[in-house]
Amino acid sequence: MIKAAINRVRNRFLSPASKPSAEKFNVVTEGKGHILFPEKETVFYNPIQQFNRDLSVTCIKAWDNLYGQPKQEQARARKQNKKRTSEGRSQESSKKRKLSDGSEETVKHQQQPRSYIRILEALSATGLRAIRYAHEIPHVKEIVANDLLPAAVEAIQRNVDHNGVGHLVKPNIDDANVLMYRNKAQHKRYHVIDLDPYGTVTPFVDAALQNIEDDGLMLVTCTDLSVLAGNGYPEKCFALYGGVNMAGHDATHESALRLVLNLLGQSAAKYRKSIEPVLSLSIDFYVRVFVKVRTNPLEVKNLQNNTMITYMCSGCGAYHNQRMGRQSERETKKGNKFVKYSLAQGPPVSQRCPHCGGAHHLTGPMYAGPLHNKEFIQEVLRINREEHTDEVYKTRKRIEGMLTLAQNELDTPFYFTPNRVSSILKFQVPSLKTVVAGLGSLGYASSLTHAQPSSLKTDAPWDAIWYVMKRYCEDNKLCNLEKMNANSFGYKILTNARIGRDGDNNEKLSFAPNDESARVENLRKLKIVRFQENPERNWGPKARPT
Numbered sequence: 001m002i003k004a005a006i007n008r009v010r011n012r013f014l015s016p017a018s019k020p021s022a023e024k025f026n027v028v029t030e031g032k033g034h035i036l037f038p039e040k041e042t043v044f045y046n047p048i049q050q051f052n053r054d055l056s057v058t059c060i061k062a063w064d065n066l067y068g069q070p071k072q073e074q075a076r077a078r079k080q081n082k083k084r085t086s087e088g089r090s091q092e093s094s095k096k097r098k099l100s101d102g103s104e105e106t107v108k109h110q111q112q113p114r115s116y117i118r119i120l121e122a123l124s125a126t127g128l129r130a131i132r133y134a135h136e137i138p139h140v141k142e143i144v145a146n147d148l149l150p151a152a153v154e155a156i157q158r159n160v161d162h163n164g165v166g167h168l169v170k171p172n173i174d175d176a177n178v179l180m181y182r183n184k185a186q187h188k189r190y191h192v193i194d195l196d197p198y199g200t201v202t203p204f205v206d207a208a209l210q211n212i213e214d215d216g217l218m219l220v221t222c223t224d225l226s227v228l229a230g231n232g233y234p235e236k237c238f239a240l241y242g243g244v245n246m247a248g249h250d251a252t253h254e255s256a257l258r259l260v261l262n263l264l265g266q267s268a269a270k271y272r273k274s275i276e277p278v279l280s281l282s283i284d285f286y287v288r289v290f291v292k293v294r295t296n297p298l299e300v301k302n303l304q305n306n307t308m309i310t311y312m313c314s315g316c317g318a319y320h321n322q323r324m325g326r327q328s329e330r331e332t333k334k335g336n337k338f339v340k341y342s343l344a345q346g347p348p349v350s351q352r353c354p355h356c357g358g359a360h361h362l363t364g365p366m367y368a369g370p371l372h373n374k375e376f377i378q379e380v381l382r383i384n385r386e387e388h389t390d391e392v393y394k395t396r397k398r399i400e401g402m403l404t405l406a407q408n409e410l411d412t413p414f415y416f417t418p419n420r421v422s423s424i425l426k427f428q429v430p431s432l433k434t435v436v437a438g439l440g441s442l443g444y445a446s447s448l449t450h451a452q453p454s455s456l457k458t459d460a461p462w463d464a465i466w467y468v469m470k471r472y473c474e475d476n477k478l479c480n481l482e483k484m485n486a487n488s489f490g491y492k493i494l495t496n497a498r499i500g501r502d503g504d505n506n507e508k509l510s511f512a513p514n515d516e517s518a519r520v521e522n523l524r525k526l527k528i529v530r531f532q533e534n535p536e537r538n539w540g541p542k543a544r545p546t
């Protein structure tokens with residue numbers, strides 16, 4: 001039936017006699033793929049997304065090395081053991097080899113990794129991504145490049161032919177959900193599912209989660225940042241993602257990531273599956289998350305505790321996270337350990353912010369756990385450094401920069417921008433290293449974030465952040481209370497006697513360089529490339545072609 005549909009499309013748009021000739025088209029090369037473009041653009045292609053595609057190639061390779069191949073090997077070993085046991089032979093998988101001096105050497109049998117990876121690119125447009133996966137990722141067995149539009153599938157077929165990857169890439173015309181549910185019915189699963197839609201991914205999540213192999217990698221883009229990170233559509237954000245973003249706050253881009261992960265985690269739980277984010281990035285005008293999915297009812301029980309709501313002060317930006325549930329390890333009378341799940345207690349804050357008196361806004365629920373798996377990032381960075389070149393991977397430096405930042409991020413949710421908090425207190429912003437040193441002297445860790453330049457993640461509570469900022473202002477005689485409006489949030493913070501009441505902190509606080517500030521400074525000195533070089537004019541999300 002699918003073949004018939006493709007043939008229909010092929011016959012309609014591309015008669016067999018009219019084999020594509022490159023002269024009729026402009027050729028665009030990206031990575032190792034070459035795409036033929038008709039002069040009149042009818043199918044979606046955005047060159048700015050090369051970063052997304054370069055990164056995705058590298059991440060799938062990392063997934064293959066860390067999880068895919070080891071799992072294949074385990075399965076193979078299990079199969080071999082079963083076979084040997086049933087044949088009553090020795091478990092040793094080795095052979096004797098005669099050496100020239102007549103002695104014997106034991107040779108371990110090393111199996112070469114076989115091609116096994118099945119990839120589904122559910123929303124493929126030109127097929128460029130699928131074609132690049134075919135050219136650039138080892139151990140690929142099959143890639144389905146699917147799109148709903150006949151013109152897109154015609155382009156995919158043309159590009160597959162032009163690239164000579166017909167043995168790997170299968171163009172398919174279908175609604176992505178219909179295709180994934182049909183696959184499910186036929187017990188056909190994919191190791192990697194890539195969802196790169198216009199706008200939100202929400203309509204495709206349920207089907208994809210049911211169509212992925214255990215321990216498979218799901219790659220998800222959302223470009224609807226006006227909803228996920230803007231301040232105009234809280235109701236739409238809630239409807240699509242089951243939570244509200246931190247509108248107007250510097251950390252709204254991280255809350256966008258956490259909302260997408262919330263959607264994935266909540267949806268997966270319905271099918272007794274859990275997600276593990278291995279890399280979650282806020283990039284230019286979109287978010288891209290990479291999650292490992294597995295059937296694991298025990299892990300699903302952690303979802304409640306791994307979900308939080310966040311109270312965000314509309315005055316000074318202080319935030320307070322509250323997990324939706326509690327869990328603790330207990331022991332039965334017989335000494336058997338078990339986990340007790342219970343209700344969270346609250347509210348953890350009052351209606352008004354204790355620092356500035358501003359109103360608390362409720363945001364979330366959203367994902368509360370770590371955004372990345374550091375081992376995974378390390379492998380992506382290794383591949384990027386050792387196996388890729390600038391010639392093919394034009395965004396290689398940016399991958400290095402962004403992932404180095406991500407790798408060094410603290411796991412604690414959100415961040416603040418010293419620039420913003422200084423403007424609330426109305427004094428000139430201290431350097432990042434000064435703020436980090438101050439927090440470090442009180443025993444708190446800090447890091448940069450990939451999501452926002454000149455911003456700090458810290459495990460310090462807001463009491464400590466405001467205390468450090470206030471003391472810096474006082475010690476350097478920068479405060480100008482007389483000139484401040486007594487109703488302003490800054491004035492209220494500077495005159496708030498509660499902040500810094502802890503005498504211990506008063507003595508410990510120092511802005512002299514320390515290990516924390518040295519670590520953050522070293523990272524800043526790496527001259528990290530966060531933004532894509534030479535973006536084209538008016539670059540950004542692209543509209544659907546008409």
Ligand SMILES: C[S@@+](CC[C@H](N)C(=O)[O-])C[C@H]1O[C@@H](n2cnc3c(N)ncnc32)[C@H](O)[C@@H]1O
Binds near residue numbers: 045046126177
């Ligand atoms: C943003 S583009 C994909 C870009 C592509 N992944 C790349 O890297 O260049 C989104 C594509 O999804 C297709 N699409 C939209 N809704 C769909 C659906 N329900 N099923 C299948 N394809 C769909 C559109 O025709 C469009 O080609």
Ligand SMILES: [Zn+2]
Binds near residue numbers: 313314317356357
């Ligand atoms: Zn406040």
